[in-house]
Amino acid sequence: xxxxxxxxxxxxxxxxxxxxxxxxxxxxxxxxxxxxxxxxxxxxxxxxxxxxxxxxxxxxxxxxxxxxxxxxxxxxxxxxxxxxxxxxxxxxxxxxxxxxxxxxxxxxxxxxxxxxxxxxxxxxxxxxxxxxxxxxxxxxxxxxxxxxx
Amino acid sequence: xxxxxxxxxxxxxxxxxxxxxxxxxxxxxxxxxxxxxxxxxxxxxxxxxxxxxxxxxxxxxxxxxxxxxxxxxxxxxxxxxxxxxxxxxxxxxxxxxxxxxxxxxxxxxxxxxxxxxxxxxxxxxxxxxxxxxxxxxxxxxxxxxxxxx
Amino acid sequence: xxxxxxxxxxxxxxxxxxxxxxxxxxxxxxxxxxxxxxxxxxxxxxxxxxxxxxxxxxxxxxxxxxxxxxxxxxxxxxxxxxxxxxxxxxxxxxxxxxxxxxxxxxxxxxxxxxxxxxxxxxxxxxxxxxxxxxxxxxxxxxxxxxxxx
Amino acid sequence: xxxxxxxxxxxxxxxxxxxxxxxxxxxxxxxxxxxxxxxxxxxxxxxxxxxxxxxxxxxxxxxxxxxxxxxxxxxxxxxxxxxxxxxxxxxxxxxxxxxxxxxxxxxxxxxxxxxxxxxxxxxxxxxxxxxxxxxxxxxxxxxxxxxxx
Numbered sequence: 165x166x167x168x169x170x171x172x173x174x175x176x177x178x179x180x181x182x183x184x185x186x187x188x189x190x191x192x193x194x195x196x197x198x199x200x201x202x203x204x205x206x207x208x209x210x211x212x213x214x215x216x217x218x219x220x221x222x223x224x225x226x227x228x229x230x231x232x233x234x235x236x237x238x239x240x241x242x243x244x245x246x247x248x249x250x251x252x253x254x255x256x257x258x259x260x261x262x263x264x265x266x267x268x269x270x271x272x273x274x275x276x277x278x279x280x281x282x283x284x285x286x287x288x289x290x291x292x293x294x295x296x297x298x299x300x301x302x303x304x305x306x307x308x309x310x311x312x313x
Numbered sequence: 314x315x316x317x318x319x320x321x322x323x324x325x326x327x328x329x330x331x332x333x334x335x336x337x338x339x340x341x342x343x344x345x346x347x348x349x350x351x352x353x354x355x356x357x358x359x360x361x362x363x364x365x366x367x368x369x370x371x372x373x374x375x376x377x378x379x380x381x382x383x384x385x386x387x388x389x390x391x392x393x394x395x396x397x398x399x400x401x402x403x404x405x406x407x408x409x410x411x412x413x414x415x416x417x418x419x420x421x422x423x424x425x426x427x428x429x430x431x432x433x434x435x436x437x438x439x440x441x442x443x444x445x446x447x448x449x450x451x452x453x454x455x456x457x458x459x460x461x462x
Numbered sequence: 463x464x465x466x467x468x469x470x471x472x473x474x475x476x477x478x479x480x481x482x483x484x485x486x487x488x489x490x491x492x493x494x495x496x497x498x499x500x501x502x503x504x505x506x507x508x509x510x511x512x513x514x515x516x517x518x519x520x521x522x523x524x525x526x527x528x529x530x531x532x533x534x535x536x537x538x539x540x541x542x543x544x545x546x547x548x549x550x551x552x553x554x555x556x557x558x559x560x561x562x563x564x565x566x567x568x569x570x571x572x573x574x575x576x577x578x579x580x581x582x583x584x585x586x587x588x589x590x591x592x593x594x595x596x597x598x599x600x601x602x603x604x605x606x607x608x609x610x611x
Numbered sequence: 612x613x614x615x616x617x618x619x620x621x622x623x624x625x626x627x628x629x630x631x632x633x634x635x636x637x638x639x640x641x642x643x644x645x646x647x648x649x650x651x652x653x654x655x656x657x658x659x660x661x662x663x664x665x666x667x668x669x670x671x672x673x674x675x676x677x678x679x680x681x682x683x684x685x686x687x688x689x690x691x692x693x694x695x696x697x698x699x700x701x702x703x704x705x706x707x708x709x710x711x712x713x714x715x716x717x718x719x720x721x722x723x724x725x726x727x728x729x730x731x732x733x734x735x736x737x738x739x740x741x742x743x744x745x746x747x748x749x750x751x752x753x754x755x756x757x758x759x760x
Contacts, residue, residue: 167677183332186354187496189489191667193370196485197676198648205335205645210392220638221342229644230614233680243359316528336643340518340636346527347499347634354496369489378495379465382531481630484652491668503633508690519640541657 170237170274171265176249177306180207184242194239195246201232204264204280207248215302225293227282230259234278244269252306258292259283260303319386319423320414325398326455329356333391343388344395350381353413353429356397364451374442376431379408383427393418401455407441408432409452468535468572469563474547475604478505482540492537493544499530502562502578505546513600523591525580528557532576542567550604556590557581558601617684617721618712623696624753627654631689641686642693648679651711651727654695662749672740674729677706681725691716699753705739706730707750 173179182203190196209227212218218227240246247267254261261281265274286293295303322328331352339345358376361367367376389395396416403410410430414423435442444452471477480501488494507525510516516525538544545565552559559579563572584591593601620626629650637643656674659665665674687693694714701708708728712721733740742750 181332182334183330183355185331185351186358187351187488187494189369190485191487191489191491192673193489196652197679198485198645198652201645201648202334202336205643206332206392209335213392220338226639229683231680231682232644233678235678236676243355243362336637336645338638339634340638340640341524342638345503345634346530347496347503350496350499354494375490378534380531380533381495382529384529385527479630480632481628481653483629483649484656485649487667500632500634504630504690507633511690518636541653541660 168235171277173249173267173272176251176265178250180210180248182206182246182248184244186242189242194241200234200276203248203266207250207264208262208280217299224287225284226287227284230283231281234276236276238275240268240275251308252303255303258294317384320426322398322416322421325400325414327399329359329397331355331395331397333393333395335391338391343390349383349425352397352415356399356413357411357429366448366451374433375436376433379432380430383425385425387424389417389424400457401452404452406443466533469575471547471565471570474549474563476548478508478546480504480544480546482542484540487540492539498532498574501546501564505548505562506560506578515597515600522585523582524585525582528581529579532574534574536573538566538573549606550601553601555592615682618724620696620714620719623698623712625697627657627695629653629693629695631691633689636689641688647681647723650695650713654697654711655709655727664746664749672731673734674731677730678728681723683723685722687715687722698755699750702750704741
């Protein structure tokens with residue numbers, strides 16, 4: 165159970181602020197571990213939608229989540245605003261491994277970091293579909309050299 | 314089942330932006346009705362905490378929710394940012410009736426509006442406690458004349 | 463702000479057990495007020511789906527929530543199992559007013575009770591649609607005389 | 612990105628049914644990936660609380676989540692009831708690595724499986740505390756030989 169080193173904000177090319185909610189806090193007064201994944205989900209899909217890649221209602225591709233994971237270093241607490249930072253570690257034929265760092269308000273050291281693997285499938289057949297060129301180009305801008313082969 | 318008229322942003326003295334999350338959307342592709350109440354909860358407690366009134370871990374007073382309600386007019390949809398607008402309709406001896414309007418991004422007409430009634434109790438006895446003077450003064454700034462006796 | 467009297471289990475013709483979750487508890491160690499509405503949502507849709515009325519993916523009708531409300535009397539706490547009890551207070555041309563009582567494990571007095579109003583709309587036009595006969599027949603079994611005109 | 616083989620129910624010594632909720636479903640009509648972790652959280656804490664080990668309000672020990680992860684194989688869908696199955700893969704001085712399998716209603720092949728690592732800390736100092744003997748004895752019953760060193 166080796167622990168990774170918390171990332172810095174500069175390790176990620178894209179950022180998005182996410183407001184915490186009262187109900188994010190659990191019985192110990194900190195954001196519940198499950199909620200961190202809702203921030204992962206939000207920063208990835210937000211990036212895809214705002215770049216015009218993912219169209220939830222009509223797009224040809226749907227992103228299915230096949231694997232996620234998170235290491236937790238420090239608590240996050242409502243009502244602070246969390247910065248979700250995003251990078252791409254690997255682009256496969258029809259899958260993308262995203263990496264997300266979550267930073268407390270005004271902090272440069274990740275409170276938590278993890279990964280989120282999407283397989284893109286055809287909306288109708290639900291079979292993996294090759295990533296179109298515009299997706300590859302956009303994803304290249306989030307690619308951080310050296311984080312993974 | 315008479316339907317109220319949707320409020321305008323100007324009907325509320327306080328506002329706070331809340332980022333929607335991917336998982337807020339339900340099977341019909343819009344923010345689920347339950348999630349609206351998490352925005353209510355968030356704007357009320359955020360206002361109380363940032364003004365130094367509510368101290369979740371150590372404060373003498375705890376807010377218990379005794380009644381909530383909401384009318385829904387139009388869908389909200391991830392990834393838009395929602396503006397939660399807040400006013401106070403009634404201040405009792407130990408209770409406050411807050412009213413909240415939720416506005417879609419760039420909209421001036423409420424997508425939904427409702428109420429949220431807190432009774433403030435002593436942390437230890439959990440018995441209703443009279444609202445201290447600093448609370449009454451702060452709440453007065455959110456009071457909108459005429460919305461309720 | 464008159465407080466209603468908590469209902470008994472016998473006031474409702476239908477019941478469904480719902481398991482609470484660790485993250486339902488908020489910073490005060492009780493199920494958060496927002497989560498109660500997820501129980502409302504769950505018992506209503508579960509009843510509609512299991513009776514073959516609502517087909518989320520393909521059905522002609524979609525239920526839009528236009529109004530909800532809840533009175534809270536006593537805390538619910540993870541890990542207890544909650545009983546959600548359901549009745550119908552009013553059936554309109556294309557709308558139904560459901561009433562829900564939530565009961566703690568082994569309790570006969572509602573911890574909370576409220577209402578949930580669905581308007582049924584055509585999936586494509588999203589315009590209100592008259593309730594089909596099989597819906598009316600099924601809903602009649604949940605109708606409790608006297609609870610509302 | 613090698614994919615593990617889905618587990619069988621018999622691979623886990625403990626099981627708990629968890630009811631899905633309407634709002635668990637996301638815009639694609641299946642339980643959202645984040646929600647799976649709320650099932651993990653629920654089966655672990657439920658087991659600890661019902662055995663009298665964890666006392667959220669007054670116990671000397673608090674469980675902090677330091678790492679979680681999940682592989683997703685098949686969708687889960689409201690309103691089915693999910694079986695969360697639990698085993699212990701590793702017991703350290705003050706930490707436990709739990710493994711959880713999630714099974715759709717009537718299914719013997721995991722829809723998803725993952726891990727959940729708790730570090731137990733002193734409530735006041737928040738420093739790791741050695742696991743007491745009653746904890747070690749109870750956890751031994753969930754230990755599955757061979758799943759991890």
